[in-house]
Amino acid sequence: MAEIQLNSLAHSYSKTPSGPEDYAIRQMSHVWHKGGAYALLGPSGCGKSTMLNIISGLLAPSEGEVLFDNVKVNELSPKDRNIAQVFQFPVIYDSMTVYDNLAFPLRNAGMPKAKIQAKVDEIAAILELGEVLHNKAKNLTADEKQKVSMGRGLVRDDVSAILFDEPLTVIDPQLKWKLRRKLKQIHEQFNITMVYVTHDQLEASTFADKIAVMYEGQIVQFGTPRELFERPNHTFVGYFIGSPGMNLIDVERVSGGVRFDDFTVALSQVQQRATEHSPSQNLKIGIRPEFLHVSNQPSDDTFKCKVKDVEDLGTYKIVSLQLGSQAILARVDEDHEIAGDTVYVGFPPQWLKLYIDEFLVEEQDA
């Protein structure tokens, strides 16, 4: 078990990168603490797998350093880093039995036979592979193969960390849920540092204590699922987390707040000061559909909207609204009646976020 530290890490697959777009990982630093269960969340192509391969040592970063417990490991192979990694698609040694597959990493480390047997039996029981333990791995179903693949990582309880690269992609939904629970259970039992790469926010939040959201080669936010939801650090986090994502509106500064179309929105003092101090023209306000205040009656600080569509999703409704030239979404309870085609929406100040150059303006001055 180890603390994994990434210092000014950057990676490009091109030998002569000419600009930031050539980088799969743009310069960043990050720490994965000892014994944590983390998720690395982001869209495809954001550099998640690259980062994982750099941590495990399959890939040497073009810049920066990787530290395990403050020791630089850039030059070490995965073997010497003692790290386990589970890949997106099952990799099994098909000439071996399931048992031999699970025992393989232990045998390679020269573990005594009896101990291997105990360890393999334990993991096989957890993953419910007992029945097929002595079958050839070649004839397993896709689910079972992936379980074997994961099992090879999990049998090693002395590892620095276990990395999962979207391990449940090929697993059917029911089993997915079960396996995620198992991973969590294994984490609690052995307290191993785990990093779990996924593009599914639900998967990330059920597995991890803390989620790192990655976008264009950088970690844009690292926090609990609640933090990501309530205070997205970056417009991308706002948009990517939540269903539907955050409403983001391009605005320009006016005295006392910001304006879009004919609407002026008041800002907090901190936010206002930030707009005044920044030369940037890239200003956005953001508010989550859940936090919009929707009512049938006008009141102070509300804006009149046209109702375009109401989608009833059982426990809640998604209301599509037209506010001036902006299309925004609101999420309301299922018993919230939307009468007629006009509503009035308010932006509760505590949930109204301001983004300058896509990054959040923090409420408290730091």
Added chain:
Amino acid sequence: MTMSKRKGFGITVYILFVLAPIYWLLNMSFKTNQEILSSLTLWPETFTLANYATIFTDPSWYSGYINSMIYVSINVVITLVVALPAAYAFSRYKFVGDKHLFFWLLSNRMAPPAVFLLPFFQLYSSIGLFDTHIAVALAHCLFNVPLAVWILEGFISGVPREYDEMAYIDGYSFPKFFIKIFIPMIRSGIGVTAFFAFMFSWVELLLARTLTSVDAQPIGAIMTRTVGASGIDWGVLSAAGVLTIIPGLLVIWFVRNHVATGFALGRV
């Protein structure tokens, strides 16, 4: 990184082993017989093209190359034309006797050419094909066609049959589908098959020599005449040998990009 250095060293040594005898042949082909016989020199000290001139100015010499090229080309064409539809049939359909037929075809690849020498000689003589290019080309089909059917069957089985069905739905007739869509799809397989057909036909001498006497005599048979009363004309023999390597080199050059994947013959 010492591992990759060791590998680099190993493969270099092996390639030197491959090239050394060929270099020696090349070296001798540029020497005079005097130099060859008087002392061993690592490169030609009196460089001469006379040995090559002998071959290129004498029709009875260079016609051997032309003969070989002709029957090899005919063989490659016949092999591909008959093997393609057959391989398609074996890959896509079940039919009466398919397995037996396939095995029987393959068993012919296992027939020692020496077994067929005499019957071939009699067969082609009796139908008036003795000493013709077509006779050699047909004889070489004995081992090339089974191999081609087998290689192509592997490649064709790698193409999902949905493509076939899609083409039928789009209203293609079978011949049109086969030529316009299917053949381009397995072109690397065809390339590799042609490579093998060329290879086994180009290098074979036993049958080619037996079935020809003058008009279609292959270069390999002509080379034996460098042995004269006064001994062997080493220089000309070497030059003739070097010239037989060149067509092969050209063929490898053409298929080089298919070799890495194609050599697995669609069976990995």
Added chain:
Amino acid sequence: MNKVTNNKAWWLVLPVFILVAFSALIPLMTVVNYSVQDIFGPNNAYFVGTDWFREVLRDDRLQDSLIRQFVFSGAVLLIQIPLGIGVALMMPTSGKKASLCLILLAIPLLIPWNVVGTIWQIFGRGDIGLFGWGLNELGMDYNYTASTADAWATVLLMDVWHWTPLVALLCYSGLRAIPEAFYQAAEIDRASKWAVFRYIQLPRLKSVLVIAVLLRFMDSFMIYTEPFVLTGGGPGSSTTFLSQTLTTMAIGQFDIGRAAAFSLIYFLIVLLVSWLFFTAITHLDKQK
């Protein structure tokens, strides 16, 4: 893949059938016909039943060359298969260097067999050949035309030179078909180089190795031209293999009945051994 039953597919196979029937079946029938007759001239033949077969099976000359043939093919497989795998493992995996290696390796495969014999005939000579001269300079008494051991070593070396590239190229393309993920997983699982070879590369090379073993067995068992040019089967008959014995019998001595019986036995041996190899290798896999 589920195949559709369709007897019209015979039309697609027909050209191949006719062609191979013409060039294999008719000659084979001729051979069978000869093998049961004693022929003195046109219209002067006697039916002799299985006499020729019995005689051939008792013939010392044939037994000797059969044993020689098995030793040779066995040695060929034992050397070329491991060496070919080794060469494939050492080859660069991509780029210009890989292409160059492929081209250079393939050269011996495309040299006419008699020229292969010629190349080694020259290369091995003590007076004008680099190899023979080099060995003599090193103080070895090497002469492939006089010493049986030297002749055997040269014929084997020539065959290794000639055919190992085929095994190497087959294995090379087999190796290229292994997804990178397997190597990554093995690295993560702390597998040694040997374990990677034993549990990942070798199992995935199996299908190409079947091809390599079969092709090398068949072709080495039918070898004729190269040793004929190199040693002429000598010294004595020490490098006379089956095809040469047969050719001498059929064309040199025109002993047709005996040659025909011998041919059939020869063919059957190749078929039988190929079949044995094939089933042995495929069965090995089904076990466990």
